[in-house]
Structure formats: C-alpha cells, structure tokens
Amino acid sequence: MTKAVLTTKVSPVYDDLPEVRYHFPKTYLAQLSKSVGDWIIYYEPRRSTSHLSSRGGRQVYFATARVERITADPVRTDHYYAEVSNYLQFLHPVPFKEGPLYYERSLEKSDGSTNKGAFGRAVRNLKDSEFDLIWQAGFVRDIDLEEQVRLESDVPEEPLHTIGGIRQRRSQYLLDVPIEQDRRVIQQLVSRPFRDRAFSAAVKEAYRDTCAVTGLKIINGGGRSEVQAAHIQPVQHRGPDSVRNGIALSGTIHWMFDRGLISLDDDYNVLLAADHIPDTVERLLGGNRKLLLPERPDMYPHNRFLNYHRLEIFKG
Numbered sequence: 001m002t003k004a005v006l007t008t009k010v011s012p013v014y015d016d017l018p019e020v021r022y023h024f025p026k027t028y029l030a031q032l033s034k035s036v037g038d039w040i041i042y043y044e045p046r047r048s049t050s051h052l053s054s055r056g057g058r059q060v061y062f063a064t065a066r067v068e069r070i071t072a073d074p075v076r077t078d079h080y081y082a083e084v085s086n087y088l089q090f091l092h093p094v095p096f097k098e099g100p101l102y103y104e105r106s107l108e109k110s111d112g113s114t115n116k117g118a119f120g121r122a123v124r125n126l127k128d129s130e131f132d133l134i135w136q137a138g139f140v141r142d143i144d145l146e147e148q149v150r151l152e153s154d155v156p157e158e159p160l161h162t163i164g165g166i167r168q169r170r171s172q173y174l175l176d177v178p179i180e181q182d183r184r185v186i187q188q189l190v191s192r193p194f195r196d197r198a199f200s201a202a203v204k205e206a207y208r209d210t211c212a213v214t215g216l217k218i219i220n221g222g223g224r225s226e227v228q229a230a231h232i233q234p235v236q237h238r239g240p241d242s243v244r245n246g247i248a249l250s251g252t253i254h255w256m257f258d259r260g261l262i263s264l265d266d267d268y269n270v271l272l273a274a275d276h277i278p279d280t281v282e283r284l285l286g287g288n289r290k291l292l293l294p295e296r297p298d299m300y301p302h303n304r305f306l307n308y309h310r311l312e313i314f315k316g
Contacts (some may be wrong), residue, residue, distance in 0.1 A: 001038035003033065003126040005104065006082070007045055010057055010298055014079075017304065018042050018063060019087045019240035026078040029125040035067045037300070039189070040084070041126065042132055043096070059091035061134050063242075064189065086190060087240040090138030091117060091201050103134050135189070199241040203229035206294040207248030213262070213270055214284050215292055216250055226255045232305040234266075237312065244302040247291070253284065263289060263314035266303045273316040 006024075008016045014023035022040075024032060041064050046057045058261055065084035073079040094103065102108040104126065106118045118124065188194050209225035210217040216228040227248045233239030239265040256262050258278070268291035272282070293300050310316075 001032040001036070001186055001315050003038050003131045004035045004040045005043050005061070005124045006040050006124050007043045007122040009045060009047060015073075015081075016300075018084075019242045019245065019302075020304075021084065022082040023073070024080055024082065024123065025260045026080065027068070029080055031123050032067070032080075032082050033127065035082070036070060037067065037130060039064055039066050039086075040082075041131060044093075046277045061090065061138065063087060063095045064135060064138070066189075068198060072218065084146050087242055087259075088195055089202050089242055091198055091205070092138055092140075094134055094137045096138075102135070104130055141168065193201070194315060195241050199231075199246060200229040203246040203248050204245050206246075206296070206299045207292070210248060210292060211250040211253060212247050212287055212292045213253045214250055215268060218250075222302070226250065231259050232256045232301055233308040234258070234313070237308070239305065239308075242302075243294070245305045247301060256281070257309075258313075260309075261314040262316040263310050264306050266306060268293060268301070271310070271314065271316055273314065277314050 006022050008014075008018055008022065012023070013127070016023050022032075041286050043061050044057050044059065046059050065087040068083045068085050069158070071081050071083060073081060094262050096103060096107065097114075101111060102114075103224060104118075104124060107115050107122065109115050114308055204225055204227060207218070207227070208217070209227050216227075227250060230247050230249045231239045231241075232247060234246050237243070239245050247257070261273045261277050261281075262285075263273075270285055270289040270291060272285075291301075
C-alpha cells in the first residue's frame, strides 16, 4: 500500500466529490490501485476550473481520506472512481511550501525551485513521513518548520524532533496527543473523539460561531461559543466529517434537525415538519427562514447531503 496526494479543483473537471469519491483517467489507475486500503491527502491547485487562465485555488492540502476500492466508471470509458471513507477536513489548510521547504520532496528541484513537471501530476506518491507532517500541520495550532517562527524569549523552548527530514517543534494538538509513528497517526485519524472535535472546530469556524438558522451568536463566560456542529447526513448513516456535511446550530435547533423536525431545501430554505412542532418554534427561526451561509461557497452544505436528510431524516 502507498499513500498519495490527489489533486481536485474547486470546480472539478472530473466527477469528484472528495468526501465520497475521486474520479480519474486510466493514466493513474496503477498508481491509485496501490493506495487501496491506505490514506491519501487532497490538494487544491491554483487553477479553480479547467480553463488554463483560471485562478482562485488556494494551493493547499485541505483534507485526508482512506481509499476503500477502485471501480470502473460505467459511463466514461477508461475512467475510474476511487471510493473513499474516513474523510476529514484539515482545520488549517496547508500550503505546499513553507518558506524554502516543500512538504512533498518530489516537488523540489536540486536548485530549490519547484518541479513543475511533478507538480502537474494529479496523483502523486507520498511517503509516510510526508503524510505525517502534512497531517500534523493541518491540525496543530502552531507548527515551526526549521525554527522559522521563534518562540518568545520568556517561554521555555521545547525540544525539536525530526519528521521527514524536517525539524519541527512539537506543538499543541486538538487532543493534546503527540504524534510518534505513522501507526499512531492513523489511530488518531479514525478516533471518534478526535474526529468529532476536528469537525466541530471546522464547522464553527466556517459559520463564525453563529447559528445558521436563528442567527444567534452566544459566547459563554469562558470565551467558548454555545453553537454546535450538526452533521446533515449522520455519522451513523455513513455521513462524512466534512464542513459541506455540517451546519452550525444552537442546541435546540440542533436537536430538532437531528430528529427531522426541520430540514433544508437545495436553495437553503428552512423546511418545517408542521404537524410535529408547536407554532411557537417559528419564533426561533427568524423572518425569512433562509440559512445563513459561510463566506466561502465551497463550504456551503452540499445538495447530496441535504437530499439525504430530506429523504431519510425529515418528517415533513
């Protein structure tokens, strides 16, 4: 098995849905077949569409997932799908390059410049050590590569350790658990407590700690937001830990959403199961019953997950 980087645009040329599948031509079949059962990292390039002049992509690694199987495209000849599970979006998108250092060593030429030939490949092999380092950078609060970011003089300096040939200071993790080996990394990636916390942090950040239905933003005395991160397609129904499968909701609205008393249409209008809720609930929903959305359109709830909620959860 071999880890890999998979490139997918903001507006994919192929039939990609990163939370569920990656669509690719036969060119990459042998390479991706070696990744079945292993983990991949998604990369968003500068080009946001198929047009050569398009821009807007962030040039970042933004999520990880596990390849489950490869299946043939039933419609498009010589094309395939890599079906994935355990999708998890990074809390901090990771640039492909930090100062002079590349996370993927294959992207660097001997003179320190970018290897554009390697960069142009949509599927690239990834060493375990490179995967570990990208994964860490996606979830730690602060990472220090080659001591580029100096600690304040009055803060005791922590010992440096090496991953993938790059020295870094061990930083604060979401669950305060240091990474030691690749096996340890994978244990965290499949850990439900870690995934719940990562998902919650990403959704709350996308919605600015504001309930998307009521517009309420309540911060408690400890500085924490009272809003909760709700899965649209539930985890127990194989829903992914993706911002596009999440909404920030207040406690009462979250409870109602999980029980199918409210839902959303594809235009983000709030739907009510009128026969199951009292009229007084409408006071919570605001005037126009329109969902408040994240600033970035690529973080809007995806219609695949909204449709699932309406068909399988909603009581309306």
